[in-house]
Amino acid sequence: MTDVAARIAALRQKIEDANHRYYVLDDPTITDIEYDRLMRELEALERDHPEYVDAASPTQRVGNRPSAAFDEVQHAMPMLSLGNAFTDEEVADFVRRIEERLDRTDPVFSVEPKLDGLAISLRYEHGAFVRGATRGDGATGEDVTANLRTVKAIPLHLRGGDWPEVLEVRGEVYMPLAAFKAYNERALKDGGKVLANPRNGAAGSLRQLDPRITAQRPLAFYAYAVGVVEGMDLPASHSATLQRLRDWGFPVSAESDVVAGTAGLLGYYRRMGEKRDALPFDIDGVVYKLDDYAGQREMGFVSRAPRWAIAHKFPAQEESTELLDIEIQIGRTGAATPVARLKPVQVAGVVVTNATLHNADQIARLDVRIGDAVIVRRAGDVIPEIVRVVPEHRKPDATPWSMPAACPVCGSEIVREEGEAVWRCSGELTCAAQRKEAIRHFASRRAMDIEGLGDRYIEDLSDLGYLQSVADLYRLTLDDLLEMKRRVDERDGTTPETVKAGKVATKWADNLIEAIDRSRATTLERFLFALGIEHVGESTAKALAAWFGDLDLIRCMPWPLFKCVPDIGGEVARALGHFFDQPGNQQVIDALLERGVRVGEVRPPSAKLRPVLSFAAMLTDLEIPKVTRIRADQLAAAFANAAVLRAAPEHAFVTAGLPADSARALAAWLADEANATLLLRSGEALAELQARLPDADEAPAGPLDGKTVVLTGALSAMSRDEAGAKLEALGAKVSGSVSKKTHLVVAGEAAGSKLAKAQELGIEIWDEAALLAFLAEHGAWEQGAA
Numbered sequence: 001m002t003d004v005a006a007r008i009a010a011l012r013q014k015i016e017d018a019n020h021r022y023y024v025l026d027d028p029t030i031t032d033i034e035y036d037r038l039m040r041e042l043e044a045l046e047r048d049h050p051e052y053v054d055a056a057s058p059t060q061r062v063g064n065r066p067s068a069a070f071d072e073v074q075h076a077m078p079m080l081s082l083g084n085a086f087t088d089e090e091v092a093d094f095v096r097r098i099e100e101r102l103d104r105t106d107p108v109f110s111v112e113p114k115l116d117g118l119a120i121s122l123r124y125e126h127g128a129f130v131r132g133a134t135r136g137d138g139a140t141g142e143d144v145t146a147n148l149r150t151v152k153a154i155p156l157h158l159r160g161g162d163w164p165e166v167l168e169v170r171g172e173v174y175m176p177l178a179a180f181k182a183y184n185e186r187a188l189k190d191g192g193k194v195l196a197n198p199r200n201g202a203a204g205s206l207r208q209l210d211p212r213i214t215a216q217r218p219l220a221f222y223a224y225a226v227g228v229v230e231g232m233d234l235p236a237s238h239s240a241t242l243q244r245l246r247d248w249g250f251p252v253s254a255e256s257d258v259v260a261g262t263a264g265l266l267g268y269y270r271r272m273g274e275k276r277d278a279l280p281f282d283i284d285g286v287v288y289k290l291d292d293y294a295g296q297r298e299m300g301f302v303s304r305a306p307r308w309a310i311a312h313k314f315p316a317q318e319e320s321t322e323l324l325d326i327e328i329q330i331g332r333t334g335a336a337t338p339v340a341r342l343k344p345v346q347v348a349g350v351v352v353t354n355a356t357l358h359n360a361d362q363i364a365r366l367d368v369r370i371g372d373a374v375i376v377r378r379a380g381d382v383i384p385e386i387v388r389v390v391p392e393h394r395k396p397d398a399t400p401w402s403m404p405a406a407c408p409v410c411g412s413e414i415v416r417e418e419g420e421a422v423w424r425c426s427g428e429l430t431c432a433a434q435r436k437e438a439i440r441h442f443a444s445r446r447a448m449d450i451e452g453l454g455d456r457y458i459e460d461l462s463d464l465g466y467l468q469s470v471a472d473l474y475r476l477t478l479d480d481l482l483e484m485k486r487r488v489d490e491r492d493g494t495t496p497e498t499v500k501a502g503k504v505a506t507k508w509a510d511n512l513i514e515a516i517d518r519s520r521a522t523t524l525e526r527f528l529f530a531l532g533i534e535h536v537g538e539s540t541a542k543a544l545a546a547w548f549g550d551l552d553l554i555r556c557m558p559w560p561l562f563k564c565v566p567d568i569g570g571e572v573a574r575a576l577g578h579f580f581d582q583p584g585n586q587q588v589i590d591a592l593l594e595r596g597v598r599v600g601e602v603r604p605p606s607a608k609l610r611p612v613l614s615f616a617a618m619l620t621d622l623e624i625p626k627v628t629r630i631r632a633d634q635l636a637a638a639f640a641n642a643a644v645l646r647a648a649p650e651h652a653f654v655t656a657g658l659p660a661d662s663a664r665a666l667a668a669w670l671a672d673e674a675n676a677t678l679l680l681r682s683g684e685a686l687a688e689l690q691a692r693l694p695d696a697d698e699a700p701a702g703p704l705d706g707k708t709v710v711l712t713g714a715l716s717a718m719s720r721d722e723a724g725a726k727l728e729a730l731g732a733k734v735s736g737s738v739s740k741k742t743h744l745v746v747a748g749e750a751a752g753s754k755l756a757k758a759q760e761l762g763i764e765i766w767d768e769a770a771l772l773a774f775l776a777e778h779g780a781w782e783q784g785a786a
């Protein structure tokens with residue numbers, strides 16, 4: 001074989017493979033630009049060496065054989081492809097060929113956006129939609145009628161009374177960008193496969209075997225041509241036909257237009273190019289069609305495309321390049337997002353050096369490794385993203401990527417909650433990236449309540465380095481604030497509002513310093529809430545304060561002990577333990593206290609802890625594999641405390657009554673040094689708590705002791721929070737949701753589902769009047785005090 005023959009054979013093979021992946025599997029591995037390059041090379045070789053032209057060459061055919069999964073549909077009129085133009089000269093050549101052949105100057109063209117979706121043909125008989133098919137290889141397509149019926153933009157019946165007996169409408173099914181984005185966001189959250197691009201989304205959705213799946217994916221449709229028409233004469237031009245299609249109820253692109261000559265075409269190309277990013281759908285170019293049908297007939301066809309039309313393509317939105325590195329970016333809430341550093345590459349006219357990889361799961365799914373050749377996509381104002389790897393170019397030493405253990409900004413551990421897609425930096429109080437959000441929460445009304453510390457000040461104070469952590473709030477001086485303001489004015493070039501009538505305005509700064517100072521005196525529950533610990537909302541903060549009463553105790557408590565508080569489960573307990581285990585967080589708390597933050601008197605732990613604090617309960621809370629409460633009871637009976645248990649050998653657990661597998665599991669667990677340390681720490685914390693418990697009779701008895709109360713609906717005399725606080729003072733436990741354990745529901749105005757549930761469960765229900773009467777009776781409310 002000659003070199004040319006070999007190259008031609010290789011190109012045909014590559015293109016066939018790409019066609020199969022693209023048209024049949026909806027899963028391409030090369031970019032459109034690469035595909036077009038291969039195709040052009042093959043076309044040129046076949047042109048220069050006509051002896052190799054072959055009817056089986058991909059240059060002679062459209063698309064690909066349809067997949068066997070669907071019934072076949074023979075197209076009565078073939079569905080062709082379009083020739084491509086990439087440059088202005090190619091467009092000028094196209095126009096010149098028409099001018100020469102038809103002997104006209106500046107011919108008139110119908111021009112349309114080229115939607116990037118899937119070509120389909122819709123058949124209407126006596127006005128009713130009877131069959132829809134994909135293009136397939138142009139002659140034979142796939143019957144996707146059931147799926148097309150779910151596309152709302154496709155009329156199931158033609159409108160107006162005047163239609164042909166048989167009408168075939170051709171157009172593009174596509175996925176609007178909003179639907180594409182929403183689909184991928186959901187897929188990322190659920191750990192599903194993301195769509196590479198909207199075209200892929202349209203093709204994949206339409207070629208689903210189950211129409212119910214297609215129905216869930218919002219596809220749209222544009223009509224751009226007709227095929228077979230029987231029993232009626234069409235207008236003489238394409239543009240007039242498009243108008244007819246509109247009248248019959250088909251969506252036709254509002255961007256379509258009529259222009260003349262090369263200049264008209266190129267003008268339209270520029271206009272659409274500028275509009276491209278703002279359109280709600282992807283277009284990969286524009287299509288020029290000679291407008292009059294007489295001219296079209298005279299021009300005729302080549303093997304796979306008409307001579308009277310051409311697609312003028314925009315620069316590609318996908319390119320391949322090399323992945324140089326994967327870096328971690330920390331967001332406001334600590335979310336660690338992997339970002340790809342790329343070898344610079346032009347994508348859709350812009351040099352791209354970074355791309356998002358969404359999250360660690362997505363990296364694993366794509367199996368992206370540093371050094372890989374990757375396909376980058378940039379569409380509209382969307383952040384460029386890596387859509388796939390080119391596996392053939394993988395370097396042999398490339399290793400799978402994993403999330404780094406420590407935050408690149410602050411060095412805290414990067415962790416992930418079970419069942420969550422997002423990894424987070426755990427340095428809540430120290431991480432610069434999370435600082436602003438943390439400060440905002442810390443200063444908020446229900447937390448430390450620093451009046452006047454708005455978002456702007458938080459931004460500026462952080463950006464200019466005055467606030468490294470929330471603790472720095474308490475060493476801000478009046479001079480700091482004024483200097484900050486001066487620097488902001490300087491930076492933004494704004495006229496200093498601080499200097500008015502020659503006098504420096506300092507009132508705002510005085511007020512802010514005063515508000516910060518006021519916030520120093522707070523409560524333990526507000527302080528714990530203000531720290532912004534994950535999963536710790538107001539009610540958990542309140543519970544912690546009520547049950548333990550002492551910040552120092554809470555700060556050094558190992559996580560299993562938090563679980564002795566009834567409403568705190570394993571997840572919240574671990575979040576608490578983890579937060580206080582970070583030295584950076586502890587330093588910030590120290591600094592806050594040093595700088596005068598006061599969280600109220602130290603109180604003894606709640607007497608209610610007495611029945612739940614035991615060695616056996618603690619062992620259960622450690623969540624040791626195969627150590628259930630029964631086993632924990634056996635262990636507690638045989639071993640005096642954590643230290644003794646820690647030192648015991650495996651056979652001693654069997655002697656204590658544990659089955660062999662539990663004994664083995666416990667021994668294995670203890671063999672891990674971190675677990676052994678946790679056990680010892682928990683044992684010490686348990687002893688400390690027990691020692692601090694007040695005598696049983698010290699606990700005040702309230703009229704609602706041991707009762708769980710739920711407040712719902714709106715009260716008029718006080719807020720729900722106030723009412724809740726009053727009820728708690730009388731011994732009640734206020735809960736957010738109604739369950740069988742609820743003793744009482746207080747229902748204000750417009751109470752909804754909680755009230756209904758309470759009725760269903762037969763729980764006692766009070767209206768506001770009953771509540772106020774009860775509060776008054778116990779001295780917690782004065783009649784007429786509203």
Ligand SMILES: NC(=O)c1ccc[n+]([C@@H]2O[C@H](COP(=O)([O-])OP(=O)(O)OC[C@H]3O[C@@H](n4cnc5c(N)ncnc54)[C@H](O)[C@@H]3O)[C@@H](O)[C@H]2O)c1
Nearest residue numbers: 018019022028030031032035081082112114115119224287
């Ligand atoms: N990446 C790959 O592996 C791979 C493989 C095969 C094909 N491809 C891509 O597909 C292209 C070839 O596909 P093709 O044959 O569908 O050609 P095409 O996409 O270049 O153009 C023809 C198609 O344009 C569409 N179209 C959109 N708006 C239109 C309008 N207003 N009027 C008429 N048609 C309109 C129709 O679906 C029509 O079938 C290649 O250039 C390449 O970009 C890529």
Ligand SMILES: [Zn+2]
Nearest residue numbers: 407410425431
């Ligand atoms: Zn960090």
